[in-house]
Amino acid sequence: MSSANSKEQMHIVDVQAHNELITAAFIARGxxxxxxxxxxxxxxxxxxxxxxTHNALKALHLDELLGSAIGNCTxxxxxxxxxxxxxxxxxxxxxxxxxxxxxxxxxxxxxxxADKYGIGMVSVDNAWHYLWGSGYAIDAANRGxxxxxxxxxxxxxVVPFGGKFPTLGTNPHTWAFPTTNELGYPICIDWATSTxxxxxVQQLKREGGTLPPESAVDADGNPTTDxxxxxxxxxxxxxxxxxxSLVNEIxxxxxxxxxxxxxGTQSSIPSEKxxxxxxxxxxxxxxxxxxxxxxxxxxxSNVKAVIDDILGHGNETCLLPGQLEAQAAExxxxxxxxxxxxxxxxxxxxxxxxxDRPALTSKPFEx
Numbered sequence: 001m002s003s004a005n006s007k008e009q010m011h012i013v014d015v016q017a018h019n020e021l022i023t024a025a026f027i028a029r030g031x032x033x034x035x036x037x038x039x040x041x042x043x044x045x046x047x048x049x050x051x052x053t054h055n056a057l058k059a060l061h062l063d064e065l066l067g068s069a070i071g072n073c074t075x076x077x078x079x080x081x082x083x084x085x086x087x088x089x090x091x092x093x094x095x096x097x098x099x100x101x102x103x104x105x106x107x108x109x110x111x112x113x114a115d116k117y118g119i120g121m122v123s124v125d126n127a128w129h130y131l132w133g134s135g136y137a138i139d140a141a142n143r144g145x146x147x148x149x150x151x152x153x154x155x156x157x158v159v160p161f162g163g164k165f166p167t168l169g170t171n172p173h174t175w176a177f178p179t180t181n182e183l184g185y186p187i188c189i190d191w192a193t194s195t196x197x198x199x200x201v202q203q204l205k206r207e208g209g210t211l212p213p214e215s216a217v218d219a220d221g222n223p224t225t226d227x228x229x230x231x232x233x234x235x236x237x238x239x240x241x242x243x244x245s246l247v248n249e250i251x252x253x254x255x256x257x258x259x260x261x262x263x264g265t266q267s268s269i270p271s272e273k274x275x276x277x278x279x280x281x282x283x284x285x286x287x288x289x290x291x292x293x294x295x296x297x298x299x300x301s302n303v304k305a306v307i308d309d310i311l312g313h314g315n316e317t318c319l320l321p322g323q324l325e326a327q328a329a330e331x332x333x334x335x336x337x338x339x340x341x342x343x344x345x346x347x348x349x350x351x352x353x354x355x356d357r358p359a360l361t362s363k364p365f366e367x
Contacts, residue, residue, distance in 0.1 A: 009341070013339075018348075050329075123278065138188050141179070147176045148173075148280075148283075151277065156264075157198055174188070201230050211225045216233050217233075
């Protein structure tokens, strides 16, 4: 769910100006324009929906720390689409290409397969971080499809339940459902399998604040709520989050992913991989329908009836996953531009200065 703080002073930045800056930042690192624009656009989508942990700052930070600077992401690389015998699925070698562009193309291809076969699947080996999974899944849901994606995170930063050493990624899962006609927005369930994402740790470190209890440990393995001292993360829900994180690692292992603890590093083991793996699945709703809906309902009205029942009986004030993101997107629309905190805007303008570009102009957002 969105991490936006409505009480914080926010600044409105023109979307095009933001995208041009971020595109230029990626081009300056050797990426081509198509890659730069894909990175900028998915960052803008995240910011539009109130997600501040997987925005442009996160994208550039990841690339600088763990990506093209150390060879784990290759500017201008070409995706290799492998031949195999299953019509409704494809297997790609991402070839360390920028993950945002790979994910965009993979979801589009999975939609094409779902249109033809009812279900489409694309798995990607040798991948680089695709940032905010909801951005792609919400787009697919708005186009009428059920969408799912998971991936292995760049680094092993999460301690398994009952353990003491980080051997899992934050390993997010994202589901989105085409409920826009019924609710006004897609239901979208998106979470890291750690109690918080590392991007949240970085945000709190940048802007001040404390972590929730039992979400991180320091260098000695002791629990900490200080984002400056957090070294490793803990799974949410104890054994349950651990199990969901394990799903990503095992799916990646079937795809071709290698040892989690060397992922994202400059491993000295020549026979091992340091890359991540992606999994994308799209389902056409008609492919699931048994057409035996109660009380004369069709599929869409049946989905609405189920949601209404869940939120009835005194539960009317409960939130649905995706609701906060939809509200944030509406605020962005009202603002007429992307909303950034003071600290975020300062960081973006530091990037502009390093590129000899003018600072982003902004105006305060009056909520």
